[in-house]
Amino acid sequence: MKSVRRLFSIFLVVSICISLFAGCDKKSTGDWKIGIITGTVSQNEEEYRAAQTTKQKFIDEYGEDKVILQTYPEKFMDEQETVIANIAGIAADPKVKALVVCQGVPGTSAAIDKVLETRDDLLIIVGTSGEDPNMIADRADVCFQMDELGMGTAVIDQAKKQGAETFVHYSFPRHMSYALLAARRDLFKENCEKYGIKFVDATAPDPTGDAGPSGAQQFIIEDVPKKVQQYGEDTAFFSTNCAMQPPLIKSVFQQHAIYPQPCCPSPYHGFPAALEIEIPEDKKGDTGYVIDEIRRINAENDMTGRMSTWPVPVNMMFIEAGAQYAKQWIEGKFKEKINEEKIKECFTDYAKTDDGEEIAINISLLEENGKQFDNYFLVLIDFIDL
CATH class of the missing domain: 3.40.50.11400 (Rossmann fold)
Structure with missing residues (x-):
């Protein structure tokens, strides 16, 4: 009798374990x-x-x-x-x-x-x-x-296709102490000279400094119109800093200037905030939707082809x-x-x-x-x- 009860107990435990595993939709493959x-x-x-x-x-x-x-x-x-x-x-x-x-x-x-x-x-x-x-x-x-070094050629090639006659490079000493960013800046300058594009090396506030990101963003908002007034609408703008991208895109858009790409190429990087693109819940993560919206807004404001980026948020x-x-x-x-x-x-x-x-x-x-x-x-x- 004890043997029967023992066998029944074992059977019950095994049955419970099987049912638990079968009832799980997802299985963890480890505690990590x-x-x-x-x-x-x-x-x-x-x-x-x-x-x-x-x-x-x-x-x-x-x-x-x-x-x-x-x-x-x-x-x-x-x-x-x-x-x-x-x-x-x-x-x-x-x-x-x-x-x-x-x-x-x-x-x-x-x-x-x-x-x-x-x-x-x-x-x-x-x-x-x-x-x-x-x-x-x-x-x-x-x-x-x-x-970064490949971009030193690709970005200027793109700016040339977009009709740029001047290329403004916004950065600050901390970023220029990074070997790859400094080398890319030198390639920007070299390739601008090859195409007859005027290269402007512009120093902006460091967003990690005392003024913080808001201070750097305010500088961009105020400086881009000055640069367009000085060099004309066919001026391409580039900044090495992420926090500067929304105000830079917005200012370029307002001034009808040129924007080859964000520092970190992506349809999401700065564009939605700058162009006030509302992304519905069902379109979250839909890169195609964001690209279509940017193109629509640019087309409505005679900016088609004066902005570009990579199709993948890198x-x-x-x-x-x-x-x-x-x-x-x-x-x-x-x-x-x-x-x-x-x-x-x-x-x-x-x-x-x-x-x-x-x-x-x-x-x-x-x-x-x-x-x-x-x-x-x-x-x-x-x-x-x-």
């Missing part, structure tokens, strides 16, 4: 999390939104929260200890198996050093680094960056595709931390149009002073006219 670190909404809203989107996608896929979100401070140059503390704080959670940092602001390398003191098992991905490539590539496992791609890459690594889909084919696959999957059409993405490895980095991937995508 991914940490995503971005700027604040005022510094770069699209990066923060990309992190939120990734978080929700993982909840939908696994039925549980797999993503920890964190931001670095707005004035990160003055608060690098906070940058370090925020990144190291996420890594202190033993469930976190990967970090995706975008943008890699100054202080990121020091934060990774702190993390590696206790965690050498993490996959660390850094997108759009503001630190020296040698420094960040030696610490992060994988780095993603727009092909920093959002670094975050969302980077998180997918990290997830596959955590789940054992591949073992090595640097897998170029998987990176291309994740980028390509992200960049597909709503119709499933693949957008051509040119990926190369950074080469600097004769040294090729095997973990520093550069991305270049062709323009779409707006």
Whole structure:
């Protein structure tokens, strides 16, 4: 009798377990999390939104929260200890198996050093680094960056097609201390000379300075009309800073000037805010909708073809595709931390149009002073006219 009861008990337990598993729509493949670190909404809203989107996608896929979100401070140059503390704080959670940092602001390398003191098992991905490539590539496992040097030629080619006779480059000393941004500025100047375009090197306030982002934005609002008055409508404008893009786009639009691309090429970067585009709930994440709205507004104001960008929001791609890459690594889909084919696959999957059409993405490895980095991937995508 006892044997019968025991067998019945075992059968009951097994039946309950089977029913529980069968009743779950989503199954977790392990007790892990991914940490995503971005700027604040005022510094770069699209990066923060990309992190939120990734978080929700993982909840939908696994039925549980797999993503920890964190931001670095707005004035990160003055608060690098906070940058370090925020990144190291996420890594202190033993469930976190990967970090995706975008943008890699100054202080990121020091934060990774702190993390590696206790965690050498993490996959660390850094997108759009503001630190020296040698420094960040030696610490992060994988780095993603727009092909800044390729843009040094591509942006001027595009400005020439748009009819630019003058090219204004807004930046500030901190950004010009970044090797890639400084080298790109030099290429801008060189290619302007080749095409007979006047190059204007304009210094703007640093948004991490005393005046903050609002002070830098106000400068742009006031300075663009002065530059157009001085050089004419066929003046192309470019700024190296994210927070400056909305006022720059708005001012270019009002002055009927030229805008080849945002600093971080994307239909979302600055355009919706500058052109007052309301995105309905059912169109959130619909890049085609945003592009159509920008084109409609430009057409109504005789600005067709005087603005352009990349069809893919590049920093959002670094975050969302980077998180997918990290997830596959955590789940054992591949073992090595640097897998170029998987990176291309994740980028390509992200960049597909709503119709499933693949957008051509040119990926190369950074080469600097004769040294090729095997973990520093550069991305270049062709323009779409707006």
